Amino acid sequence: MVRTLIKLGLSLAIAMAQGQALALTVFACEPEWAALTQTLLPSAKVYSATHHLQDPHHIEARPSLIAQLRNADMAVCTGAELEAGWLPMLQAKASNPKVQNGQRGMFYAADHVTLVHPFKGTVTPFSGDVHVQGNPHVHADPRRLLAVARALAPRLSAIAPQDKAGIEHQLQQFETALTGKIQAWEQLAKPLRGRSVVTQHANFGYLWLWLGINPVADLEPKPGLPPTPTHLARMLEQSRAAPPLAIVIAQHHDPRPAQWLSGQLGSPQKLIVLPATVSGDGPDALFRWFDLMVNRLVQMAP
Ligand SMILES: [Zn+2]
CATH class of the missing domain: 3.40.50.1980 (Nitrogenase molybdenum iron protein domain)
Structure with a gap:
């Protein structure tokens, strides 16, 4: 055990001395963005805050989620207020400067596509998730998914410049495959x-x-x-x-x-x-x- 740890520490020290960066750690708010990030950068360590049986509007800001966000190099979320009920609290509690709004480590998919159907009704304390900015569930359109991929790839490259060529290659592969599938x-x-x-x-x-x-x-x-x-x-x-x-x-x-x-x-x-x-x-x-x-x-x- 001790020997393994020493070995691990040694190889880590060697990797760092040789200038090899460690895998990028990414916090994804929803599984679709985890899958997309993993597609563009397979070496990334991606954690999804939610799974497919959960309602992403209503998530409890659990300590394990705070810890994951605290250790992340980057967060990939939907935005357009989908996570308004829990992400701001996680960002505050994690106090990780990399993933605060406006930082390049905080990526919102909805910023890169056109949203439809903003909810124009009366917003009351009882109206719950109201989609005032428009429908945030953009991943259900594969063309919008592709637009998000095209925006996410350069952002990943900016944070992990050593992986730029690989990310560009992965994006190209994904574009070709998805375009064929869409047809x-x-x-x-x-x-x-x-x-x-x-x-x-x-x-x-x-x-x-x-x-x-x-x-x-x-x-x-x-x-x-x-x-x-x-x-x-x-x-x-x-x-x-x-x-x-x-x-x-x-x-x-x-x-x-x-x-x-x-x-x-x-x-x-x-x-x-x-x-x-x-x-x-x-x-x-x-x-x-x-x-x-x-x-x-x-x-x-x-
Ligand atoms: Zn919704």
């Missing part, structure tokens, strides 16, 4: 164009926009507010008059309102539960997630 998904999803879905929250808003699907109703009366009986009754009436292709909710949502609606419509098979983000590492995790979503929807429109 294939768009082709596959053609029957979905113009079809309507009932959703819950704006998690897949950019997916609908990309594939030309109409989100005609939301089980949430306002972004972030849980469904109410009155609102659900209205949804049922509307869905009876114009039956949607599917009712789509995220895995972290309470499925009961959507189950009730699909049951009342006499078509429980219309309920689709999708993960709101990736599980796993690297580009394959991102591709697998889109594969899953597109295929699951296409099954509804043969």
Whole structure:
């Protein structure tokens, strides 16, 4: 044990003496940004603050998260207030100057893409997550994902200049692979164009926009507010008059309102539960997630 430690210390000292930098430590707020960072810089030590079964709006600022952020060289988050309920507190408690707002170590994906559907309603203490700046769930559009990758790569290079060539190469590979995939998904999803879905929250808003699907109703009366009986009754009436292709909710949502609606419509098979983000590492995790979503929807429109 002691010998191993001495050996480890020695090789660390040698690496540092030779000017070899240690792996970059990255704190990702959501799994999609962890996967994207790992794709661009496979040698990075990436930690994701949340996983695919969690709601990224509502995370507890646990001591383990504070410790991870304290040790990070960089943080990659969504921004646009998605993490407003917990990230500022983590930044304050971690007191790591590298990942404060405005520093190059603090990267927000939403700063690099156009957001849609800012919530114009009344903001009250009860309205929860209101998306005032627009829908922050940008990763559900692969074209926006690519735009974020193009912005993230030079930022990573600025922080880890010794990896610049590698990062550029990885970005190029990712661009080629994703562009091919986007074409294939768009082709596959053609029957979905113009079809309507009932959703819950704006998690897949950019997916609908990309594939030309109409989100005609939301089980949430306002972004972030849980469904109410009155609102659900209205949804049922509307869905009876114009039956949607599917009712789509995220895995972290309470499925009961959507189950009730699909049951009342006499078509429980219309309920689709999708993960709101990736599980796993690297580009394959991102591709697998889109594969899953597109295929699951296409099954509804043969
Ligand atoms: Zn949201």
